[in-house]
Amino acid sequence: MQELHFAVPMAGAILCTFNTRHDSTMIATLLTHSETKILFVDHQFLHTALAALNLLKPPHTKPPLIVTITYEGTPPQSELNTNAYHQYESLIEGGVSGFNVVRPTDEWDPISLNYTSGTTSRPKGVVYSHRGAYLNSIATVFMHGMGARTTYLWTVPMFHCNGWCVTWGLAAIGGTNICIRRCDPKDIFDNIDLHKVTHMGGAPTVLNMIVNSPVTERKPLPHKVEIMTGGAPPPPLILSKMEELGFGVSHLYGLTETYGPGTLCLWKPEWDSLPTEERLKLKTRQGVRHLGLDSVDVKDPITMESVECDGKAMGEVMFRGNTVMSGYLKDTKATEEAFAGGWFRSGDLAVKHPDGYIEVKDRSKDIIISGGENISTVEVETVIYSHPAVLEVAVVARPDNHWGQTPCAFVKLKDGFSVDGQEIIDYCRNRMPRYMAPKTVIFEDLPRTSTGKVQKFLLREKAKALGSIS
Template sequence: MKETVMQTSRWNDPGLRPRAANFDALTPVTFLQRAEKVFPDRTAVVYGSHRETWREHAATCRRFASALARAGIEYGDVVALLMTNTPPMLAAHFAVPMAGAVLNTINTRLDAENVSYILGHSEARLIIVDAEFLELARTAVARLQHPPRLVCFADEQAAFAASSDVEDYVSFLASGDENASFCKVEEEWTPIAVNYTSGTTGRPKGVVYSHRGAYLSAVSSIISWGVPKAASYLWTLPLFHCNGWCMPWVLALQGGKSVCLRRVDGDKIVQLINDERVTHYCGAPIVHALIRDRAQQQDLVFNPAVSALIGGAPPPASLIAAMDAIGVQLTHIYGLTETYGPAAICEQQPAWAELGEAERADRKARQGVNYALQAGMTVMNCNSSDEVSADGAMMGEIVFRGNMTMMGYLKDSESTDRAFDGGWFRSGDLAVLEPDGYVRIKDRSKDIIISGGENISSVEVEDVLYRHETVAAAAVVAMPDEKWGEVPVAIVELREGSHASEDALIAHCREQLAHFKCPKRVIFHPIPKTATGKIQKNVLREIIRNSKVSPTTTG
């Protein structure tokens, strides 16, 4: 259908214009103002023995914003953070935009070269670093001609002490005034954050988020995931990853509680779920598998049930079924840094309750449909703007459009234009469109294995491996082969206390897959992952290419 623009003269009325009374720029900063007013005495932040109400948290954020302004941070300046999931990191998600600045949360697992590149490329004026990563920050900053001001957070809860030669965060915060006014956002199409991609295929790209996009992404999560008022949210997902999928802003709008977690620890997670009555958390499949294992070891079933989002690699159906059994209701989401994190969700249908366990889990493992406030998502032909047939077989590329899509790449208009070519954002993920309109990922375009002219989905092979009771983690990548060009090889981590042989796992795959799809080797080796739990297949391919993997064939 051709788009039309309303041009009827009766609506060309100068009185029908945006004014202070009928228009306000969309920004998630307003969520904090409302939380302080509506939920002042509800707990906002928990971290060990530290607790803050929404009244106290709002005061901290205003003081933080004032301190930034007094430190010379001006409208549009970038403030970087190299931190774990601690209270200052949460406060920064309001304080930095309240100061009119742009938030840049940096992956704590990057090396000094990449951290330095991000600080230089974003032209960061100030960086707040957790004491655990102080030496990393020092090394990164020393490489820059115009280094940012360095402030260090000494985490007493984790016994990370301050350094006498670096400005202390507590003193920095004390320099602000909690009663000071803050910068009002006049234009919603201005940056609130810049998040850098992993840089696995080159230099990291700076993905710019707008105030409008952050606002709508937060509201969309409440609608699509059904986050209720007073939710208790456990921070298993790094806040540096897509601003924690916009959850700091979601929790403010709903008067929820942030339960901070410095690092992923299965025993600690299970304890906090029980002690803090956790209702929601997010994570990659490896995080959920860790929780599953700990709960099973302790014979636990969470009651009431916990709602969790699972992102990263498509979840194996066996994991979804196992999480159901321990009282964790998994919902699969899909997105990218460029879409503020999740922008698609596997909306569950009532009819699925009538399906068998395996079939129901298989339906729930799909990437699904667009979030409520993301305008569109579909699968298009990789070489055109034609939508693929909804037959579950024709493969294409997942595309998005709408307000939950980045402003663009910082200082890289060429890449931005290429990403938005044809009026959609192209994800690089290969998928099919099923008859019910739901999307199912088959692979990353660069991860598809072409063996003897046949396409093999690594995701499909991984899903079969996960069905074996001994497998904790699996990754399938291509291995060069003289006859077939390339063949699949599986790298596997076994569950604690389990044993399996290469032959046994290959035989397991042969029972459920066409033989040409089965791994030609199974290698037992630690699987490298990103800070968010995503498997680094580029690293595995390099290891195999350089023959660095041990030839051990039993686990």
């Protein structure tokens, strides 16, 4: 994948990385929508790819040429249900050493296509330009404090926003890639120890996995390992435990539509002397724009006026600049809606503090309105996360005939712990306004998308089916 991030654009083609967790039906949908001509497949996912090809509908969709990346245990060629079959290494060996790079005719030409976590019926293909990818690659390297001796451990998938553009940025500084086949705490600690890893990245779910790993799977870090986290506001408790293990955590924020990272909670030296709880709370802010982005702001989605910098007035996070997508492939309507008013609308609700740092409170569709009060599910989840028995939590709205909506918490407990719903409710009531505390607690595994995000729409459906609590 790392090689293809360079080879595909250099051949004048567009890179489109598919999520390895997708099933054959989704892969078939994306192959059709993207009009893929060549499909590179690791042998581990060959069965899924072949099943996807069987779902394509000729002559409307021409099956792509397949190139397999083979290792020991790869099925023989006879098992491939395709006439166009090549092996990756053979393809490379047959290359022309004097090949002239096919450079873009314009810096706004597309370099890659990335699909968001959507439904099979309406995938959103986000188009990246050469200019945007270049700028975000450099910005990410600066944000993460990388240098020529950087050794980067890949736990952020390269199919996700082109690895937050680190795929290109790491090569620009001459860094070293360490790749693992699965995101497993033991593999993470083993590789950090073996390769003296200096930097890595990971969503809060990865951080949660690391801090809750068995002590027997851990190894002392050879030095402080800098880790970037983003995707959802990380709970302060998780940040604290990561620091105790020897990681230096920096928090960034962005979307697929912003090439991954768009802002960083740029750390201020004076914050080091603050009490731990206050310091960790500051670190969960989404912060300020990076050097490659023109503008980020929190605006009223109707009037497009900027909200007050008081840490209270809420609006929608909006972006503008070269590191914002060119648009959604074959979806003019969705593109126009996303850029209504001249800014890219993130769909995230946030406040802006007096120092200009933004803090995301919730997704606009996730906010709970109870008795006329807005409740941030992120704030409720943060409190529940701090309970020693809780491994994962997601909070959604449950309908209520009297209050309109009330918080409903879906909780997964750590192994060996046993608590009831009332204990979680009481724990919250002792730590936040009573109206914000959940009135319902359900213990179960959380459903996730192929990119690891909690599927809150499924949880909302479950909560809705429960009916009113009062």
